[in-house]
Amino acid sequence: MSDKQPFDAVVARHGPTVLRVCRALLSAADADDAWSETFLSAMKAYPDLPADANVEAWLVTIAHRKALDVIRATARRPSPVADIADSPAQERADARDLDLADALSRLPDKQRHAVTYHYLAGFPYDTIAEVLGGTAAAARRAAADGIANLRRSYRGATPTKEHA
Amino acid sequence: MSTPEPLLNDLAALYTDTTGRLDLLRERLAAAARDRDLLDIAYRTTDTPVGTLLLAATRQGLVRVAFDSEGEDAVLQSLADALSPRILRSGSQLDPVVHQLDEYFDGRRRTFDLALDWSLTRGFRSAVLHQLPNIGYGTTASYAAVAGLAGSPKAMRAVGTACATNPLPVVIPCHRVVRSDGTMGGYRGGPEAKRALLDMEAAA
Numbered sequence: 001m002s003d004k005q006p007f008d009a010v011v012a013r014h015g016p017t018v019l020r021v022c023r024a025l026l027s028a029a030d031a032d033d034a035w036s037e038t039f040l041s042a043m044k045a046y047p048d049l050p051a052d053a054n055v056e057a058w059l060v061t062i063a064h065r066k067a068l069d070v071i072r073a074t075a076r077r078p079s080p081v082a083d084i085a086d087s088p089a090q091e092r093a094d095a096r097d098l099d100l101a102d103a104l105s106r107l108p109d110k111q112r113h114a115v116t117y118h119y120l121a122g123f124p125y126d127t128i129a130e131v132l133g134g135t136a137a138a139a140r141r142a143a144a145d146g147i148a149n150l151r152r153s154y155r156g157a158t159p160t161k162e163h164a
Numbered sequence: 165m166s167t168p169e170p171l172l173n174d175l176a177a178l179y180t181d182t183t184g185r186l187d188l189l190r191e192r193l194a195a196a197a198r199d200r201d202l203l204d205i206a207y208r209t210t211d212t213p214v215g216t217l218l219l220a221a222t223r224q225g226l227v228r229v230a231f232d233s234e235g236e237d238a239v240l241q242s243l244a245d246a247l248s249p250r251i252l253r254s255g256s257q258l259d260p261v262v263h264q265l266d267e268y269f270d271g272r273r274r275t276f277d278l279a280l281d282w283s284l285t286r287g288f289r290s291a292v293l294h295q296l297p298n299i300g301y302g303t304t305a306s307y308a309a310v311a312g313l314a315g316s317p318k319a320m321r322a323v324g325t326a327c328a329t330n331p332l333p334v335v336i337p338c339h340r341v342v343r344s345d346g347t348m349g350g351y352r353g354g355p356e357a358k359r360a361l362l363d364m365e366a367a368a
Contacts, residue, residue: 006251011193015186023179032189039193043202076296100174119175151171154267159332 003051007043013121014056015039017121018063024104024116034070038063060121061131064113103153111146118143204287205239206257212269213364214357217272217334219265220246225279228331231353246284260320263293265334271368275299276335284331288319292326299340302365306344328353329350 018038022031037104041062049058104112110132117128118139125143132139165208197203205227207220218239229249230239241252260278267273275297285293295313299305305313307320307327314323327338333352339361343349351358 004244004249006244007249008240008252009237011190011252014178015190016182019182019186020179023182032185035189036193036196040196040200040202043197043252046249060269068253100171100178104178115175119172120178122176130302147171150175154171 004046004049007046010042010046010055010059011039014059018054018059020120021060021063021116022067024101024120025064025112026070030070030074031068034063034066035065041066054127055129056121057123057130060117060123068148100150100154103150106153107146107149109147110142111161114139114142115146119147166203169205184300190253193256194252195256197250197252198254198257202250203252203254204250205243206252206254207243208255208258208262209251210262210265212265214334214353214360217265219261220251221258221261222281222283224281224283226258226332226335227281227284229333229335231357233335233354234352261335268334269364271364274368278335280332285326285329286291288314288316289326289329291315292323293330293332293336293338296327296330296336296338296341299337301337302368304340304342304362307341307349310341324349337361340365 009130015035019031019035022034022038025031026034038059041057049055064133104115113132114128117123117131118125123131124137128139129136177284194203194206198206205222207218207228209216209218211217215232217232218224218228218234218236220230220232220239220243230236244251244309252325264273264276265280266334270274282290282293292310292314295310298313299310308317308324311317311319311323316322323341327341328350330336330338333339339351341349341357342362348355348358348362
C-alpha cells in the first residue's frame with residue numbers, strides 16, 4: 001500500500017530538470033547515463049521515501065552524486081575525451097548556447113554547481129545547501145561569484161548588439 | 165537590475181529543448197528498470213473502436229484494462245495505491261496484448277490467450293469473473309445464469325458488482341452478461357461500449 005504518485009508521474013514532472021542538471025555538469029552522453037542511473041536509484045528507493053519529502057531536491061541530490069561518480073570515473077581514464085563543445089546533444093544548440101554552456105563548464109566546481117541548481121533548476125539556496133552540503137549563504141556566494149565570472153567570460157565571447 | 169538580464173535569461177533557457185531526448189530516455193529507463201527487476205507495473209494505451217484503452221501489466225501478466233472515461237491518472241493512482249507505485253509507461257512489454265486486442269477488434273480473434281494477474285479482485289467477485297470466459301463469443305448470459313455458474317444462484321446483485329468492477333474488461337468478457345429480460349445492464353466503459361462490443365461480436 002502507498003499514498004504515492006505513480007513513479008511515471010515523477011519522471012514526467014521532474015525528468016526535464018534532472019536532465020538539465022546532468023547536462024550542465026556532464027557531456028551529453030554521460031548526462032544520459034547519469035539521468036538513467038538517477039531514476040533507477042530513485043525508483044528503487046521510492047516506496048520508502050517519506051510522504052512529505054521534496055521529491056525534486058531528492059532527485060537532484062541523487063543526480064549530483066551520480067554526476068560526481070561519472071566525473072571521477074572519467075578522471076581515472078588514461079585519456080579523457082569528454083569535450084563538452086563536441087558532444088552530440090549540443091549540435092542543435094545555437095552558438096550563443098554553446099558559448100554559455102562552454103563558459104558554464106569552465107567555472108570552478110562550487111560555482112558551476114550553485115549556478116546550475118539556482119539558475120537552471122530554479123532551487124532556492126537553502127535547498128541547494130541540502131544538495132551540496134554547506135550553508136545557504138555559502139551557496140548564494142558561490143552562485144554570485146559564478147554569475148560574475150560568467151558575465152566576464154560569456155559577454156567576452158558573445159558580441160552584444162551594439163558591437164555586432 | 166532595471167533591465168532584463170540577458171545572461172540570466174540565457175541560463176534559464178539552457179538545455180530546455182529536451183522533449184525528444186526525454187521520450188527516448190524514458191523508454192530506455194523502462195527497459196533498464198525491467199532488467200533490474202525494479203518495474204512492478206508497465207502500462208501503455210492503445211486505440212480501439214471503443215475508445216482508447218489503458219493496459220497495465222505486472223510480472224504475472226495483464227492486471228488492468230481501463231476505459232478512457234475512467235481517467236488515466238486516476239487509474240494509475242489506483243494501481244499505485246493497490247499494488248505498487250513503481251509504475252512506468254513502456255511500449256514493448258504490452259505488445260502481445262495490443263496485438264491480440266487488434267485481432268479481436270478486427271473480428272479475427274474470439275478468445276484471448278494472455279497471462280493474467282487477478283490480484284485486483286478477490287473472493288466471490290473473482291469466482292464470478294473466472295466464469296465469464298465460458299460465455300462464448302457472440303453469445304450472452306444473464307446475471308442469474310452467471311450467479312449459478314459461480315455457485316450462488318441467488319447472488320445476482322453480487323454478479324452485477326463483480327462485472328461492474330471487472331479489472332480486465334473486454335479481455336474478461338463481462339460485456340456478455342446481460343439482464344434476464346434481454347436488456348443490456350450497466351458497463352464500466354459505458355452502455356455504448358457494451359452495445360458496440362455485443363454488436364461487433366454478433367456481426368463477426
